[in-house]
Amino acid sequence: MKYSSIMFSLLTAIRYLVFMTIYHYLSFFNHYSKIYMYYFLLFLMVELDVRDSKIFDVICDNARVPFTDIAKATKISKDSVKSRIDSLVKKNFILSFTPVIDYNKIGYKMFHAFIKLNTSLDQEELFLKNAISNGNVVAVTKVIGGCDYELQVLARDVIDEYRILDKLFTSFKKGITDLRVLTIINYYKYTMNIKKSSKRSFSKNVIKNKPFKVDSKDLAILKELFDNCRESLVSISEKVDLSPELVRYRIKSLINSGVIKSFHARINKNFLGLTTYLFLLDIEGEINNKDLQFFNSTSNIYHSRNTLGNWNLNIGFCAGNNNELFDTIYKIRKNFGDRLNRFDLLVPLHRYKFSPIPDGLIL
Known part of the structure; x- marks a missing residue:
């Protein structure tokens, strides 16, 4: 198991070096050609196995689900789940964890x-x-x-x-x-x-919905959730100067009021x-x-x-x-x-x- 993990890491490192070498010599391409080539080269770097796919199926439309629940649903250890999600984020396969809100x-x-x-x-x-x-x-x-x-x-x-x-x-x-x-x-x-x-x-018709009164703290929490909606309550609380219990309550109110419609993993x-x-x-x-x-x-x-x-x-x-x-x-x-x-x-x-x-x- 340890040997296969080392080989996987080496293979990833080799792909990264190849990617950076090729991309470095793309200066003769115009801007839009470089965009296409960038995504093509990154596509060659990312491999999703069965376990990655199982994890993504769980978090794609429920991005705040805890690691423990993901592990139970996928029958993968909690540490492995966290490691694999971090890897998918690092490789830019997962662009962000973000809420969908009703403005x-x-x-x-x-x-x-x-x-x-x-x-x-x-x-x-x-x-x-x-x-x-x-x-x-x-x-x-x-x-x-x-x-x-x-x-x-x-x-x-x-x-x-x-x-x-x-x-x-x-x-x-x-x-x-x-x-x-x-x-x-x-x-x-x-x-x-x-x-x-x-x-x-x-x-639901979003035009006829009645507005929900949000204050500066709600807006600060929404900004943190847009940065990473998987961020812990403790971490958010430190940034918005509220207790974790108050952050939890405000997020729940934003969900119940319909301001937050869902949480997604953007890929x-x-x-x-x-x-x-x-x-x-x-x-x-x-x-x-x-x-x-x-x-x-x-x-x-x-x-x-x-x-x-x-x-x-x-x-x-x-x-x-x-x-x-x-x-x-x-x-x-x-x-x-x-x-x-x-x-x-x-x-x-x-x-x-x-x-x-x-x-x-x-x-």
């Missing part, structure tokens, strides 16, 4: 702005810098398809959202050829387990040889039980959301090759049939920013 509960709405640019690279870099530094922007993602960037923006209402985007785009209005904004209404499905059909779904899907796609649809009529069953039974669909704007349905899914891509698109189109008016397909390339509790969020 409407704290008086905010999430807007998704899809932007098409026609400007120089210097101007695009300046646009990107401004978007990343903006205190109301949660995420900035480079995409290909019908637009160039997706921005996730937190705002109090539509007027506030217009003010934020107008200020952000003031210097780039001539370079923006298309801007489409979506508001999230319903969450139908959200899961990180892309290997199995999901039983987890959200059908780098590239390591599984998967590409992420965003399917934007305009459909007629309401989402019915048959549609919900389709979302939950289609394992490579990891989120589905009802939106208000140019498209009223937003589906995120993964595919390992073109056949899986075409098959998934076919299944989605077949499910909605004549109800589907039009659709667009986007491919996220690189996320430049992910800050779920941005500096501009004011209670």
